[in-house]
Amino acid sequence: MGQASLGREELVALDKQHVWHPYTPMGRYVAEADPLVVQSASGCWLEDVDGRRYLDGNASWWVSVLGHNHPRLVRALREQAERMCHVSLAQVTHEPAARLAQELVARAPSGLSRVFYSDNGSTAVEVAIKICLQYWQQVGYPRKRRFIALSDAFHGETLGVTALGGVEVFRRPFASALMECLHVSPQRGGYEQAFAALEAELRGAADSIAGVVVEPLLQGAGGMRVYPAEYLRALREWTRRSHVFLVVDEVFTGYGRTGTFWACEQAAISPDLMCIGKGFSGGILPMAATLATESVFDGFLGADERALFYGHTYCGHPLGAAVAREVLRIYEEEAIVERSQPKAEMIAAAVERWCQLPGVSEGRSLGMMGAVRVGAGHGYLARAGWRVTAAARRRGAYIRPLGDVVYVTPPINIPDPELEQLLGIVEESLREELVG
Numbered sequence: 001m002g003q004a005s006l007g008r009e010e011l012v013a014l015d016k017q018h019v020w021h022p023y024t025p026m027g028r029y030v031a032e033a034d035p036l037v038v039q040s041a042s043g044c045w046l047e048d049v050d051g052r053r054y055l056d057g058n059a060s061w062w063v064s065v066l067g068h069n070h071p072r073l074v075r076a077l078r079e080q081a082e083r084m085c086h087v088s089l090a091q092v093t094h095e096p097a098a099r100l101a102q103e104l105v106a107r108a109p110s111g112l113s114r115v116f117y118s119d120n121g122s123t124a125v126e127v128a129i130k131i132c133l134q135y136w137q138q139v140g141y142p143r144k145r146r147f148i149a150l151s152d153a154f155h156g157e158t159l160g161v162t163a164l165g166g167v168e169v170f171r172r173p174f175a176s177a178l179m180e181c182l183h184v185s186p187q188r189g190g191y192e193q194a195f196a197a198l199e200a201e202l203r204g205a206a207d208s209i210a211g212v213v214v215e216p217l218l219q220g221a222g223g224m225r226v227y228p229a230e231y232l233r234a235l236r237e238w239t240r241r242s243h244v245f246l247v248v249d250e251v252f253t254g255y256g257r258t259g260t261f262w263a264c265e266q267a268a269i270s271p272d273l274m275c276i277g278k279g280f281s282g283g284i285l286p287m288a289a290t291l292a293t294e295s296v297f298d299g300f301l302g303a304d305e306r307a308l309f310y311g312h313t314y315c316g317h318p319l320g321a322a323v324a325r326e327v328l329r330i331y332e333e334e335a336i337v338e339r340s341q342p343k344a345e346m347i348a349a350a351v352e353r354w355c356q357l358p359g360v361s362e363g364r365s366l367g368m369m370g371a372v373r374v375g376a377g378h379g380y381l382a383r384a385g386w387r388v389t390a391a392a393r394r395r396g397a398y399i400r401p402l403g404d405v406v407y408v409t410p411p412i413n414i415p416d417p418e419l420e421q422l423l424g425i426v427e428e429s430l431r432e433e434l435v436g
């Protein structure tokens with residue numbers, strides 16, 4: 001028997017009574033927040049329970065790369081669900097997982113030939129760091145157990161990857177429980193200077209380092225920071241020379257966010273390990289993977305105890321895998337990345353215009369991401385960004401700030417008129433909140 005739907009007020013009341021929201025100061029939320037109550041989503045639009053529509057300028061935390069409820073993805077999901085929703089990958093395999101692995105390897109930077117499935121971006125990176133640590137122990141370098149990550153890095157939420165994170169407010173509560181990680185800045189002066197500083201710091205230390213973990217070219221949650229492809233290429237050369245693994249976290253940057261299918265392509269590099277998530281399953285299901293080279297994989301062969309004793313209940317989930325295969329087909333058949341080029345130019349031009357406004361600075365754009373800093377700059381806990389996003393919502397767009405950074409990360413295939421509308425709304429909102 002169906003239940004009558006609740007209205008907006010009742011839903012918000014229930015929510016405020018019971019739901020603990022992610023990345024949310026809950027006292028303020030319960031006292032003041034007026035959350036969007038979404039009841040359906042289609043393409044780049046969200047619709048609330050009162051029938052108001054909002055452009056999703058955030059692609060729902062960056063996952064809805066092909067827009068919401070893409071009919072082909074919904075069909076792939078339904079067809080797979082009718083056959084089989086889930087079986088484990090424990091001495092079992094199935095067509096969606098096996099064929100997706102093959103298709104991913106074909107799409108991935110060269111040399112990556114093995115796919116380890118998991119169910120979210122954090123665990124994709126967690127798997128990569130465990131692989132690094134165990135590998136070096138098994139090949140006779142047990143001292144290699146430290147990691148290097150970038151300042152302002154974000155790699156997810158598990159305790160392991162929290163150590164790699166460079167955003168101080170996120171790591172501070174756990175600082176005493178984190179493994180050792182050295183943070184280096186990719187943006188100190190030019191990339192050559194930044195890289196020279198890194199090399200100087202690491203001279204002679206490679207025998208204690210298991211891996212360098214980076215978000216390639218674009219650091220997302222740390223504030224939409226862009227750094228040059230040359231830096232990534234220099235890191236690849238240094239890690240190769242120094243027998244240190246390079247782990248590239250493409251959870252956010254993959255699937256065309258930066259203007260190429262993988263951000264790695266712009267530096268023409270192949271990592272030892274690559275992590276994918278978010279757009280991987282088109283925003284339909286939690287699905288992630290860690291790709292590894294054959295030589296990394298070989299480090300786990302031999303005696304049984306050398307195996308990677310790791311796995312999540314929903315590894316290789318058939319529904320997620322079926323959808324992820326369809327995502328790859330759509331990218332191919334609809335030339336999603338190629339067709340995003342003029343859209344990326346629209347975003348870049350808008351960011352330049354926004355930077356002319358008083359109170360707006362540090363504009364940057366890369367592919368389907370555009371960002372600016374607003375207000376006097378108080379980092380992640382600043383409020384100015386929230387005022388701008390509230391103004392955008394009144395005008396019919398959903399965006400979310402990273403503290404004082406206001407950004408757009410729409411679906412990669414957002415139609416031009418909607419993109420223009422979104423960029424216009426952001427501009428008016430910046431004007432309203434900052435110029436007055």
Ligand SMILES: *Cc1c(COP(=O)(O)O)cnc(C)c1O
Nearest residue numbers: 120121122154155156220251252
């Ligand atoms: C979001 C994100 C993660 C974490 O992914 P979850 O699915 O939220 O666990 C990891 N790395 C990067 C670069 C991300 O943007």
